[in-house]
Amino acid sequence: MKQLVLLGLVFAVIGLAPFVISSEFTLNLVIMVLYAALLGQAWNILGGYGGQFSFGHAAYFGTGAYTVAVLQVQLGINPWLGLVAGGVMAMLVAAFIGFATFRYGLRGSYFALVTLAFAEVLRILSNSVPFTGAGVGILIPLDQSAANFQFASKQGFFWVIWVMTLAAFATVWWIGKSRFGAQLMAVRDNEDAARALGVEAFKVKMGAIMLSGLFSGLAGVFYAQYFLYLDPYIAYGPAISIESLLVPIVGGLGTLFGPLLGAIGLHLISEATRELIGDLPGISLVIYGIVLVIMVLFMPRGLAGLVRRLWPKPAPAKAQATEGGHA
Amino acid sequence: MLEVRGLVKSFGGVKASNNVSLSVPEGRITSLIGPNGAGKTTLFALITGFHKPDAGSVHFLGEDITGLPPEKIAQRGMVRTFQIVQPFAGQTVRENIAVGAHLHVQSRADALEKAEDVAGKVGLGDRLDMDAASLTVAGRKRLEVARALATDPKLILFDEVLAGLNPSEIRDVIPVIRAVREEGVTILLIEHVMQAVMSLSEHTWVLNQGALIAEGTPADVVGHPLVVEAYLGKGMAERIAKREAHHA
Numbered sequence A: 001m002k003q004l005v006l007l008g009l010v011f012a013v014i015g016l017a018p019f020v021i022s023s024e025f026t027l028n029l030v031i032m033v034l035y036a037a038l039l040g041q042a043w044n045i046l047g048g049y050g051g052q053f054s055f056g057h058a059a060y061f062g063t064g065a066y067t068v069a070v071l072q073v074q075l076g077i078n079p080w081l082g083l084v085a086g087g088v089m090a091m092l093v094a095a096f097i098g099f100a101t102f103r104y105g106l107r108g109s110y111f112a113l114v115t116l117a118f119a120e121v122l123r124i125l126s127n128s129v130p131f132t133g134a135g136v137g138i139l140i141p142l143d144q145s146a147a148n149f150q151f152a153s154k155q156g157f158f159w160v161i162w163v164m165t166l167a168a169f170a171t172v173w174w175i176g177k178s179r180f181g182a183q184l185m186a187v188r189d190n191e192d193a194a195r196a197l198g199v200e201a202f203k204v205k206m207g208a209i210m211l212s213g214l215f216s217g218l219a220g221v222f223y224a225q226y227f228l229y230l231d232p233y234i235a236y237g238p239a240i241s242i243e244s245l246l247v248p249i250v251g252g253l254g255t256l257f258g259p260l261l262g263a264i265g266l267h268l269i270s271e272a273t274r275e276l277i278g279d280l281p282g283i284s285l286v287i288y289g290i291v292l293v294i295m296v297l298f299m300p301r302g303l304a305g306l307v308r309r310l311w312p313k314p315a316p317a318k319a320q321a322t323e324g325g326h327a
Numbered sequence B: 001m002l003e004v005r006g007l008v009k010s011f012g013g014v015k016a017s018n019n020v021s022l023s024v025p026e027g028r029i030t031s032l033i034g035p036n037g038a039g040k041t042t043l044f045a046l047i048t049g050f051h052k053p054d055a056g057s058v059h060f061l062g063e064d065i066t067g068l069p070p071e072k073i074a075q076r077g078m079v080r081t082f083q084i085v086q087p088f089a090g091q092t093v094r095e096n097i098a099v100g101a102h103l104h105v106q107s108r109a110d111a112l113e114k115a116e117d118v119a120g121k122v123g124l125g126d127r128l129d130m131d132a133a134s135l136t137v138a139g140r141k142r143l144e145v146a147r148a149l150a151t152d153p154k155l156i157l158f159d160e161v162l163a164g165l166n167p168s169e170i171r172d173v174i175p176v177i178r179a180v181r182e183e184g185v186t187i188l189l190i191e192h193v194m195q196a197v198m199s200l201s202e203h204t205w206v207l208n209q210g211a212l213i214a215e216g217t218p219a220d221v222v223g224h225p226l227v228v229e230a231y232l233g234k235g236m237a238e239r240i241a242k243r244e245a246h247h248a
């Protein structure tokens, strides 16, 4: 309950941004932080709460993005409908990948590699079929109106990403308070023990990957409408997969607020490096790699773990600190 | 309530389970003993769906459950504990037990409350908010029992819940196991601690090299020549008999 209040408070404060920020540049920054938090939270559902480390979340992101773009450009379907279709398609792709991997009990690095392979297959496919624009990419024609999911000002986009991100965070809050979440974390921590207690590990993991895919897909839809251009490398390339996992790892795996902290932290770092070194191509991946190594070595509980250490929650007399899923 | 017929399981060349048949009666505590590597844990794994038998069948409450996955078997009311304890590390004792409680309880609050209840029964009531990973060995064994109990099972298979405990801890846990039975739960246990087998169980099966070699009351079974041989080596039963004849 306390977490829900905190969540409401945090999003209310973020919701002040369009009223107090007049600079488009700064508002764009807030939008990109929310967008990264959404990507990260999507990954966190499966990776942080479910313990299934995916290296291929671009598969869902790209599917969401291409769905809204292709429906619009090729079939003239309204992007608001495309948003729904994009979320659903991403979820179906997630269901397919989940079925193909969990059915055969793939875990750990095998699961990670197979998800990476799926994303790469989709990248190559989108690079060769004509309706995605193949290697040239796909350009969504500029036609600014709210009915067309293209806003003249950044404020409209802000509210879309705010709602999407809030929905993802509310879902994860629910996970932390539900039977589904308890079973998911049990599967993460010890699958055999969970099954011995009657937990349907396969179903639980399917639920997690589909929710995860849904929110990644929504991030993809948002990206397509915000930037109006996609190509196979943007949509299905490894950069999105890496960003998806880096955000919650930096912020705190399996915690509600971790992805938000991670998104803020990573954006601060990348803005700082841009100030210091300028816009070198590929520099962000280098920085991400360094950050990942530092986090894994020195702060395995991420920024949320750091926050918890600085402000320990008032624990009952005999209790010890427990962070699993509760930061 | 549990009928095991002709279970066979080989790992490579090792016959870990060799044509094992047994029948567990409802409402009792029965036990399974045998030397290390006899195939006791393997038999539990076969019964609860963690391994698929090469041959044979398992019936529970009159229904064929051979080949069902472990979660389905747990849902029908048979759960096992693990000899090598398997806590959900990083989660509290309360959260660990609640996973079991969730088998029949939808609401999180109710499951957590039930976990508290069960923790009290097994003597973990004062460690509810501790990380399961920081429990002592004895604490973890109790946690195994508690999680299984929280699923409201009809039959529990305990795999060496007393191993690694000191004599005073064993004395503490034995009444816990008895109390479980008093609540109407049938128990089959694997145990090396003979004191516990003797005091808890009415009927015992002896397994050696994958096969059942004897059964009966614990007192009968320990004097059985095949059992003595299984534990102490070939020819031992004969030598003991000779020595006893000599002394007489």
Ligand SMILES: Nc1ncnc2c1ncn2[C@@H]1O[C@H](COP(=O)(O)OP(=O)(O)OP(=O)(O)O)[C@@H](O)[C@H]1O
Binding pocket: B011, B014, B015, B016, B034, B035, B036, B037, B038, B039, B040, B041, B042, B043, B083
């Ligand atoms: N998964 C497995 N793969 C290969 N061999 C196995 C496997 N599980 C058990 N075995 C072998 O099967 C035999 C029986 O092992 P099991 O663990 O069932 O014995 P146990 O009676 O429980 O012994 P202990 O008293 O030491 O627990 C042993 O020889 C063991 O090495």
Ligand SMILES: [Mg+2]
Binding pocket: B040, B041, B042, B083
């Ligand atoms: Mg064993």
